[in-house]
Amino acid sequence: xxxxxxxxxxxxxxxxxxxxxxxxxxxxxxxxxxxxxxxxxxxxxxxxxxxxxxxxxxxxxxxxxxxxxxxxxxxxxxxxxxxxxxxxxxxxxxxxxxxxxxxxxxxxxxxxxxxxxxx
Amino acid sequence: xxxxxxxxxxxxxxxxxxxxxxxxxxxxxxxxxxxxxxxxxxxxxxxxxxxxxxxxxxxxxxxxxxxxxxxxxxxxxxxxxxxxxxxxxxxxxxxxxxxxxxxxxxxxxxxxxxxxxxxxxxxxxxxxxxxxxxxxxxxxxxxxxxxxxxxxxxxxxxxxxxxxxxxxxxxxxxxxxx
Numbered sequence: 001x002x003x004x005x006x007x008x009x010x011x012x013x014x015x016x017x018x019x020x021x022x023x024x025x026x027x028x029x030x031x032x033x034x035x036x037x038x039x040x041x042x043x044x045x046x047x048x049x050x051x052x053x054x055x056x057x058x059x060x061x062x063x064x065x066x067x068x069x070x071x072x073x074x075x076x077x078x079x080x081x082x083x084x085x086x087x088x089x090x091x092x093x094x095x096x097x098x099x100x101x102x103x104x105x106x107x108x109x110x111x112x113x114x115x116x117x118x119x
Numbered sequence: 120x121x122x123x124x125x126x127x128x129x130x131x132x133x134x135x136x137x138x139x140x141x142x143x144x145x146x147x148x149x150x151x152x153x154x155x156x157x158x159x160x161x162x163x164x165x166x167x168x169x170x171x172x173x174x175x176x177x178x179x180x181x182x183x184x185x186x187x188x189x190x191x192x193x194x195x196x197x198x199x200x201x202x203x204x205x206x207x208x209x210x211x212x213x214x215x216x217x218x219x220x221x222x223x224x225x226x227x228x229x230x231x232x233x234x235x236x237x238x239x240x241x242x243x244x245x246x247x248x249x250x251x252x253x254x255x256x257x258x259x260x261x262x263x264x265x266x267x268x269x270x271x272x273x274x275x276x277x278x279x280x281x282x283x284x285x286x287x288x289x290x291x292x293x294x295x296x297x
Contacts, residue, residue: 030204031143031172032184064184066172070141075167076197077146102203106290112206113283115177119135119276 029080031066034095035059035087051082052091059092121188121198121227122211123219127239127269128187129171131211134275136173136185144169145197170197185279188223198226207286208234209278211269214247217255224256233286235263237278243268261289 037059045053054072063071069079086092098105104112120128133140147166175183188198208227212220220236227234238245238252247255249264258264263285268274 031186031200032204034182062182064174064182066143066170066184066186067141067174069143070172075144075146079143097204099204104204104206106287109206109283109287109290111181112177112183113280113287115181115183116175116276116280116283118177119175 029065029084029094030096031064031076032097033065034062035065035068035083035092036062036095037092038090040091048091052086055082055086056091062095120185120209120211121220121223121234122239123213123216126211126213126216126219128211131209131239131267131269131275131278132171132173132185132187134270134272135175135279137176138174140171140173140187142169142171147196168197199230202230202232205232207282208232209282210234210236211239211267212236212252212256213241214238214245214252217252220256224258233282233289235265235278235282235285237265237267239267239269 035055037056040056045056048056051072051074055068058068058071065079065083066076068083069076072079074082083092083094087094098108100106120131122128129140145168147168171187173185175185177183186201208223210220210223210227224234224236236252236256236258238247238249245266249266252258253260253262253264263281265278265281266274267278
């Protein structure tokens with residue numbers, strides 16, 4: 001784990017302790033799968049683990065699995081396990097792209113093209 | 120985003136990304152490494168592979184992510200994940216070091232992911248023409264070769280537009296497959 005200034009930093013928590021030693025989530029999350037947190041009552045936050053709370057805070061704006069991994073400075077596989085578990089518990093929602101046989105559908109491509117032209 | 124080491128992939132991503140490019144890391148254990156001989160090593164060895172990426176919000180509910188491939192192609196297991204759902208790939212080339220991008224081109228042809236080749240200029244100078252690069256890389260005639268400048272937002276934006284236009288053409292001409 002390396003910062004932009006090149007210093008080594010310990011992550012906030014030991015990645016594989018957090019996931020209970022599991023390295024594979026129950027289902028596969030793509031790096032670009034988008035994650036958003038659901039609104040919780042303030043009391044409910046006390047029931048979350050520290051890493052779950054961080055993810056809840058980060059995903060108040062929609063973020064990809066890759067962003068969560070980068071911002072929490074945990075390996076991608078660890079982020080996938082944490083997020084998959086949180087999705088099962090109903091803490092976060094997952095937003096998958098519209099794929100047609102593994103490829104973005106034409107409507108999505110057209111929207112990307114007009115979005116790029118508007119930039 | 121693919122291309123040889125030092126060709127400007129992260130610069131290219133950073134030129135249009137709305138966030139500073141971030142780095143995500145995957146941990147590769149000896150079981151998946153394949154190449155390193157760890158048979159005599161009693162401890163399990165892991166390698167960390169980093170991948171830089173940026174983000175572009177195109178609409179309220181549409182976000183485009185740009186991922187840079189890890190340089191060494193033995194780490195391309197990360198790229199296998201990305202090909203599914205990807206729109207296409209930009210192979211960034213320095214025309215003085217064309218051989219650096221052979222592995223990327225082979226990879227995308229094999230994966231049937233549409234790609235274009237973008238020549239990264241040096242101070243606005245291009246030492247070779249599009250045709251010379253096409254010939255040197257033995258590219259099929261339908262694969263676009265464009266000029267770009269990884270430091271320029273407009274140039275990068277226009278490269279991305281060319282890629283999406285190309286992908287739409289490919290889909291129209293060949294159906295779903297490339």
